[in-house]
Amino acid sequence: MWSAHGWHAVQKLLPLGATVAPVIIASNKMQLTNFSGGKAAYPVYLTIGNLPKALRWKPSAQACVLIAYLSVIKPVKKKGVLKKKLHLRNCELFHQSMVEVLSPLKEAGLKGEVMTSSDGKRHMVHPIIFSYVADYPEQCLVTCTKYGTCPKCCRRASTLEKITIGRDCTQT
Template sequence: MILFPDTPDNTHLIQYCDVLSAIRTLLGNSAHAENIVYRPKKAHLPSGAALVPVIIATDKTQLMQFSNSKSAYPVYLTLGNIPRVIRHKPSQHACILIAYLSVNKVMGSQLTAKEKSSRVQCLFHESMRIILKPLKKAGIEEINITGGDGAVRRVHPVLACYVKNNV
């Protein structure tokens, strides 16, 4: 839950799963084992390590309604190691739902329109900070992941791209 001190009754729920588990699931998918790219073009990583570019996307067209008239936008994760032709086909399961971002109204009777807009931005950034926090350490220190081919690899997952879909 995220809340602002001056409106403690106006809570904003964040529902999310572990981002590193989502990465393990995508890299461990045997259906993609032959297509996943582990060799970086230009990167200064330890010998044998691979870069995992993390792509995050939100989709306002997929607004979800929950109980108590709460609404949320889904957040999806995919990886740059998976070729684009596979990532863009829903039937390939190369994208994982990792979170729902609260879109409840920001309350505060004394707030101007600009202050409310600022709070919405703060809410988004704080939510994403919480959801993606595990990436920071994993990107620096690396993690071991078993690929779909069964090989264990040392990888450095890093946030590479955020895509906002407003269709």
């Protein structure tokens, strides 16, 4: 992440003396119960890219923070309601929940926050989301793409092994 072009591009846009704190968000759907209704949740974690990779996800370093548990509503088929419609409702619930959870981060990224570093100096820091770490089902959920296709390009799952890059996805 330290050599990422995006980091340097954002840093150039900030006022002199301000710095970027690249934020990494991660989620993975987990089963909470197996025998009493199959309850599930999406734990959402946050860490920053300024930390070395070896330290970032190490539990004893406490560099990763749980910021939310998002509920997963099991689609209950109602008379006259399509399963696809119920799935879309759950996707919308996930996205609206993430908007609520990450809204303070959005404001802090735009305005900046004064933070104290380990040497006691105060700096203007702009936390900006640079990465979202998720497995394939969550990638499809986050990017609003159909399961079985690539979340990044317009290519079916059966053709993902090709070396050539596919056409970029658009939100149309």
